[in-house]
Amino acid sequence: MNRPLAESTKVSDEELTLLAKEDRFCSHGDTVHYAEKPKLFERCEGSYLYDLYGRQYLDLQMWYSAVNLGYANAAVSRATREQMEKLPQLACQYLHREKIELAELICESIERAFGMKGRVQFNVGGSQAIEDALKLVRKVTGRQRMLAFQGGYHGRTLGASAITSSYRYRRRYGHFSERAHFVPFPYCFRCPYGKGTKCARSEKCP
Numbered sequence: 001m002n003r004p005l006a007e008s009t010k011v012s013d014e015e016l017t018l019l020a021k022e023d024r025f026c027s028h029g030d031t032v033h034y035a036e037k038p039k040l041f042e043r044c045e046g047s048y049l050y051d052l053y054g055r056q057y058l059d060l061q062m063w064y065s066a067v068n069l070g071y072a073n074a075a076v077s078r079a080t081r082e083q084m085e086k087l088p089q090l091a092c093q094y095l096h097r098e099k100i101e102l103a104e105l106i107c108e109s110i111e112r113a114f115g116m117k118g119r120v121q122f123n124v125g126g127s128q129a130i131e132d133a134l135k136l137v138r139k140v141t142g143r144q145r146m147l148a149f150q151g152g153y154h155g156r157t158l159g160a161s162a163i164t165s166s167y168r169y170r171r172r173y174g175h176f177s178e179r180a181h182f183v184p185f186p187y188c189f190r191c192p193y194g195k196g197t198k199c200a201r202s203e204k205c206p
């Protein structure tokens with residue numbers, strides 16, 4: 001027997017049109033296609049997302065910067081807008097004030113927290129940062145092999161995929177010649193060796 005769709009699962013013509021266009025024009029290599037009918041969102045605020053119908057969702061994932069800054073953080077929006085109008089991009093052989101001042105703030109914060117001096121390499125995302133880290137390790141140590149934790153995800157560029165644990169991120173792309181050696185993540189709460197709180201490490205855990 002056909003039952004009326006619950007209010008929360010109703011789909012408008014606008015949503016159906018957008019989903020059809022997405023299916024036709026957007027790459028299917030994205031995780032959005034893990035869901036049979038991907039969810040469309042319109043806007044955000046604080047810890048909430050809003051769909052096309054204005055329904056509010058508490059986002060318990062809060063991916064990327066949302067977890068630290070909150071959605072639609074007014075200070076970030078203002079600074080982004082001002083920078084877009086002042087100097088939206090610059091060839092990387094030149095400098096601008098904000099890059100230097102932000103690097104200074106990050107370095108000072110890390111030194112306060114960890115007592116370590118350093119410099120900042122700005123990048124555009126997680127996978128890119130992993131690629132840089134892999135290259136840095138090779139350059140500094142001269143070594144090629146990597147260790148990675150079982151269950152770890154590091155992104156979907158080629159180098160990041162090579163040290164990512166899940167097979168599904170690699171299975172269609174052939175042989176990764178320099179895969180990492182994978183080791184269990186040290187997690188005393190659910191010890192991979194079944195040692196519970198009896199292992200030497202857990203005694204040192206806070």
Ligand SMILES: Cc1ncc(COP(=O)(O)O)c(C=O)c1O
Binds near residue numbers: 127
């Ligand atoms: C731990 C970790 N590393 C790397 C990445 C890849 O980041 P990006 O999607 O920005 O390339 C992610 C993304 O979720 C991540 O969670």
